[in-house]
Amino acid sequence: MPKYEIHPQIEYAETMPSSFYRSTQVFESLREKVFAKSWQFVGSEDLVSQTGSVHPFTFEGTEEPMLLCREGEQLSILSNVCTHRGNILCHHPAKARSITCAYHGRRFGLDGKFQHMPQFKEAKNFPRPADNLHEFPILKWGPWLFASLGNAYDFSDVIDAMQRKVGFMPLEEFKLYSDRGKDYHIKAHWALYCDNYLEGFHIPFVHADLNAALDYGNYETVLFKHANLQIGYADGDESTFDFPEAHEDFGKSIAAYYFWIFPNMMFNFYPWGLSVNIVRPISKEETKVTFISYVYDEGKLDLGAGTGLDKVEQEDEEVVEGVQLGMKSSVYQTGRYSPEMEKGVHHFHRLLVEFLNE
Numbered sequence: 229m230p231k232y233e234i235h236p237q238i239e240y241a242e243t244m245p246s247s248f249y250r251s252t253q254v255f256e257s258l259r260e261k262v263f264a265k266s267w268q269f270v271g272s273e274d275l276v277s278q279t280g281s282v283h284p285f286t287f288e289g290t291e292e293p294m295l296l297c298r299e300g301e302q303l304s305i306l307s308n309v310c311t312h313r314g315n316i317l318c319h320h321p322a323k324a325r326s327i328t329c330a331y332h333g334r335r336f337g338l339d340g341k342f343q344h345m346p347q348f349k350e351a352k353n354f355p356r357p358a359d360n361l362h363e364f365p366i367l368k369w370g371p372w373l374f375a376s377l378g379n380a381y382d383f384s385d386v387i388d389a390m391q392r393k394v395g396f397m398p399l400e401e402f403k404l405y406s407d408r409g410k411d412y413h414i415k416a417h418w419a420l421y422c423d424n425y426l427e428g429f430h431i432p433f434v435h436a437d438l439n440a441a442l443d444y445g446n447y448e449t450v451l452f453k454h455a456n457l458q459i460g461y462a463d464g465d466e467s468t469f470d471f472p473e474a475h476e477d478f479g480k481s482i483a484a485y486y487f488w489i490f491p492n493m494m495f496n497f498y499p500w501g502l503s504v505n506i507v508r509p510i511s512k513e514e515t516k517v518t519f520i521s522y523v524y525d526e527g528k529l530d531l532g533a534g535t536g537l538d539k540v541e542q543e544d545e546e547v548v549e550g551v552q553l554g555m556k557s558s559v560y561q562t563g564r565y566s567p568e569m570e571k572g573v574h575h576f577h578r579l580l581v582e583f584l585n586e
Contacts, residue, residue, distance in 0.1 A: 229253060229254070229257060229584075230247070230248075230251070230254070231585060232244065232245070232248060232580075232581045232584060232585070233581060234574065234577045234578050234581050236578065238565050238567045238570070238571060238574045239567050241564070241565055241574055242562040242563070242564060243562050243563045243564065243565060243573070243577065244419075244562070244577045244580070245561055245562045246554075246555040246556075246557065246560055246561055246562070247561075248419075249417045249419065249420060249512065249552070249555045250512065250555055250556065251512070252512055254512075254584075255417075255509070255511070255512040257584060258289075258419075258491075258509070258580075258584070259289050259290055259509070261583050261584050261586065262289070262491050262580065262583045262584070263287075263288060263289025263290055263491065263492075263509075264289070264290055264377050264379070265377075265379055265380050265381065265583060266288075266289070266376065266380055266381070266490065266491055266492075267367070267374045267375070267376045267380050267381075267383045267386075267489070268287055268288040268289070268374065268375055268376070268493070269288075269372065269373075269374060269493055269504060269506055270285065270296060270305070270366075270372075270373040270374060270375050271283075271285075271372070271373060271520075272371040272372055272373070272402075272404060272522070273298075273303065273368065273371055273372075273373055274371070274404065275296060275321070275373075276296055276297065276298035276303065277298075278298070278323060279298055279299060279300050280298070280299070280323045280324055280325060280338065281297070281298045281321070281322075281323050282295055282296070282297050282298075282318055282321065282322050282323070282324060282327065282338070283295070283296040283297075283321045284296075284308050284316075284317075284318045284319060284320070284321070287375065287377060288492065288506065288508060289491075289492065289508070289509055290377070292377060293307070293308035293309055293316055294306070294307065294308055294364060294375060295307070295308040295317065295318055295327070295361075296373070297327075297338045297339075297340075298338070299337075299338040299339060302339070303366060303368070303373070304338075304339060304340065304363055304366065305363065305364040305365075305366045305375045306327075306336075306340040306361040306362065306363055306364070307340075307361045307362040307363075307364070309361075310329040310331065310332075310334055311334070311342070311358060311359045311360070311361065312329065312331070312332055312334045312345065313331060313332065315329055315330070315331040315332075317329055317330075317336075324338075325338075326338065326343060327361075332345075332346065333345070333346045336360070336361050340360050340361035340362070340363050341360050341361075342355045342359040342360050342361075345359075364376065364377060364378060365378055365380070367383055367387070369387050369390070369391070369399075370399030370400060370402070371399060371400055371402060381453075381454050381490075382453075382454075383454075385452050385453045385454060385455070386452065386454055386455045386489050389452045389455055389457065389487070390487055390495065392476070393457065393477070393485050393487075393497070394485060394497045396471065396472050396475055397497070397524070398524055401524045402501055402502060402522035402523065402524045403522060403523055403524065404520070404521070404522055405521045405522070405523045408519075408521035408523070409518070409519055409520050409521055410518075410519045410538065411516055411517070411518050411519075412516070412517045412518075412519070412541055412545065413514070413515075413516055414514070414515045414516070414517060414545050414548060414549060415513060415514060415549050415552060416513065416514075416515055416548045416549050416551065416552035417509075417512055417513065417515065417552060417555070418492060418507050418508070418509040418510075418515040419491075419576075419580070420548050420551050420552055420555070421507050421515055421517065421544075421548050422488070422491070422492065422507060422576060423551075423573050423576065424544055424547065424548050424551075425486075425488060425494060425505075425544075426456065426458075426488055426570075426572030426573045426575075426576055427449075427566075427569055427570045427572055427573050428442075428444070428447040428449075428458055428460075428569065429566055429569035429570060430547065431444060431447070432444055434543050434544070434547055435540055435543055437536050437539065437540075438533060438536070438540055440463065441462065441463060441483060441532050441533045441535075442460045442461065442462065442463055442483060442484075442533055443461040443462060443463040443481075444463075446461040447459070447460065447461070447569075448461075449569075449571045449572050451571060451572070451575050454489065454490040454579070455487060455488060455489045455490060456487075456488050456571075456572045456575055456576075457485060457486065457487050457488075458485075458486040458488075458572065459482060459484075459485060459486075460482070460483045460484035460485075460486065460533050461480070461481055461482055461483065462481040462482065462483035462532060462533070467483060467498070467499045467500075467528050467531035467532030467533075467534065468481045468482055468483055468499060468532070469482050469483075469499050470499070483498070483499075483532045483533035483534070484496060484497065484498050484532075484533040484534060485497040488572065488576075490576070490579050491576075491579070491580070492506065492507040492508070492509075493505070493506055493507070494506075494507075496534075498528070498532070498533060498534030499525065499528045499531075499532070499534065500523055500524070500525050500526070500527075500528035500529045500531070500534055501521065501522050501523040501524045501525065502521070502522040503519060503520070503521050503522075503534070503537060504519070504520040504521075504522070505517055505518070505519055505520075506518045506520070513552065517541070519537065519541070
């Protein structure tokens with residue numbers, strides 16, 4: 229496994245080498261050392277709106293099967309693997325009083341506790357604690373849920389950063405608009421997609437419509453430990469946030485807050501609501517990006533920086549796929565960062581190196 233280094237001072241640093249994006253070994257190591265130690269977006273609690281609801285999903289970047297459950301007011305995330313012979317317990321969202329394995333009938337409560345197993349009367353020292361379903365950490369912010377495998381970084385700095393900027397919005401009123409959601413399949417490494425997202429440098433060259441809505445000269449990047457924020461200021465009278473007087477950005481014409489959360493989540497807040505983008509690694513040359521929209525003010529839809537998201541995405545795909553081809557060059561190795569415009573990319577690469585070298 230190669231050991232990568234990124235100079236801590238952006239003025240001297242070189243970008244991640246092209247070999248990073250070409251290596252199958254590195255791609256698999258990123259699953260183990262980065263994604264397995266991350267927090268991942270599950271969705272809103274509406275996924276299990278009624279008691280007895282269960283919702284299966286796979287932890288992003290890994291193959292870990294999980295199960296979101298509601299019992300009364302209690303939400304939990306359990307292993308979706310039977311503790312008898314490893315069968316997947318639930319394949320589809322459902323409503324049930326308990327979880328029963330369809331293979332041999334082992335039954336669990338919605339809290340993951342073992343309840344019953346046929347033909348096990350003669351088994352000694354049974355049941356053991358290991359016969360319960362494993363429970364994973366869960367965090368809730370607004371109506372949204374996050375999960376980890378249990379060895380993730382401290383998520384509090386991420387929540388605090390978002391709460392500080394958008395906590396004034398009625399987050400609990402944000403509603404999922406399924407018809408505005410979409411999956412995009414990109415022929416490029418997932419980290420290249422994040423590289424592109426993390427800088428506004430390319431906006432005037434790639435996104436003519438978005439550039440017209442934003443004041444590029446005031447574009448701002450703010451770094452946090454495991455996240456960063458790009459602030460898009462409006463150019464002219466485009467749709468902007470209506471801040472309360474106590475807000476730290478009161479009086480500013482801000483059209484969008486673009487939050488990136490390490491390693492693969494984007495929370496893009498607009499005056500109309502939120503566009504969540506989840507970057508899903510498929511292979512070292514293939515990525516799926518899922519757009520999920522939560523709306524609270526329909527009257528502000530399709531205005532300002534928060535409009536034309538599908539067009540912006542297609543423009544991004546074209547350049548990212550071009551960079552993917554460039555990574556195969558025999559003469560290109562590394563580039564340099566713009567200290568003014570590529571702080572976010574440098575920060576991302578530093579985090580990748582930190583996690584890979586642990």
